[in-house]
Amino acid sequence: MVDQRFSELRDELLRAGVAPPKIRRAVLEIESHFQQLVDEEVARGTSDHYARSEAHRLIGSNQTLVQHYATQPEFLAWSRRWPGIWFTLVALAAYLALSISSLALLHAVVEHMSGYLSHVHISPQVTYGIDLAARIVFLWLLPCFVAIAFAVLAYRRRVALRWPIAGIVAVSILASLINVTVTLTGGPTPGEYGAGIGFSTQSLPGQMTRAVIIASLVSVPLWLAMRRVQRNSRVN
Amino acid sequence: MVAKNPAFMAGVPELVVLGLLADREMYGYEIARAIKAATHDALNLGEGVLYPALHTMESRGLVRARSSRAEGRVRIYYSLTARGKKRLSRLTLDWRRMSLSVDSILGSPSHG
Numbered sequence: 001m002v003d004q005r006f007s008e009l010r011d012e013l014l015r016a017g018v019a020p021p022k023i024r025r026a027v028l029e030i031e032s033h034f035q036q037l038v039d040e041e042v043a044r045g046t047s048d049h050y051a052r053s054e055a056h057r058l059i060g061s062n063q064t065l066v067q068h069y070a071t072q073p074e075f076l077a078w079s080r081r082w083p084g085i086w087f088t089l090v091a092l093a094a095y096l097a098l099s100i101s102s103l104a105l106l107h108a109v110v111e112h113m114s115g116y117l118s119h120v121h122i123s124p125q126v127t128y129g130i131d132l133a134a135r136i137v138f139l140w141l142l143p144c145f146v147a148i149a150f151a152v153l154a155y156r157r158r159v160a161l162r163w164p165i166a167g168i169v170a171v172s173i174l175a176s177l178i179n180v181t182v183t184l185t186g187g188p189t190p191g192e193y194g195a196g197i198g199f200s201t202q203s204l205p206g207q208m209t210r211a212v213i214i215a216s217l218v219s220v221p222l223w224l225a226m227r228r229v230q231r232n233s234r235v236n
Numbered sequence: 237m238v239a240k241n242p243a244f245m246a247g248v249p250e251l252v253v254l255g256l257l258a259d260r261e262m263y264g265y266e267i268a269r270a271i272k273a274a275t276h277d278a279l280n281l282g283e284g285v286l287y288p289a290l291h292t293m294e295s296r297g298l299v300r301a302r303s304s305r306a307e308g309r310v311r312i313y314y315s316l317t318a319r320g321k322k323r324l325s326r327l328t329l330d331w332r333r334m335s336l337s338v339d340s341i342l343g344s345p346s347h348g
Contacts, residue, residue: 030284032310060285
């Protein structure tokens, strides 16, 4: 029979910032210890209810266990030890790395198809469609993907909301400053593509609108999910 | 009670666990039982708290862990490493020295 206290212990350790592999190991061992204490008591002829309450007493409170794990830096997850770095700088680096590797992949594909592309003519509508798709991928999907990944991580590790929100805003602003152009026309000069970063007073309102939309798309669900967790923990 | 006095307890759980593991590898429940049996409940460490202590010792390279399945349960067995053996020798020496010093005061005629 699974005891409620161990799922609570798992959640409390997670909220205290203990690294998930350490939590799995701790809960596995403490739960197994608890079960052996219960079996031992039951074998002595006591009731299951008494055996369980005695086992809980011997194990000690969840609060004490969490305190022992949370005060040891080696048990804490990286995201908890350095949340500011993890959720802003690492998130920005992840977005840049993903964008650069996606551009490199695009370059490899175009190089591989250069023989074929030099013999075909791509209609302006298709050229426009490819450019639009590339913009959607680089300027919307990639930042959203990175921001969602870090938001999910923050949610699972119960990190203070301000860190993932700061990271989401940083990634959204960086994404709004990036510009990507992919022009595939076919023929002797099959096309060109490039990426740049910057802003002008003319484009700034549009760029900031993009940043606000991306940031809102990710932070609002995260905020709602975190709020639900806080409410549930208050009820329990 | 000795177990509830933090000043007396500093370093004791580590020494006791390393001392037990010097004989043979053991899993957490076995260690808790062995402490209980050897000290006749005088050393009340709190059985759950044994695990953060074991995990700290493992991360510091004093003990090594291996998992094994027995009676349908996964058990993590702990054994001493070379560093753990050195640490045990040092802690034992410290403990004996301190114990002798305290005994020499408590055992003197004026305290008898």
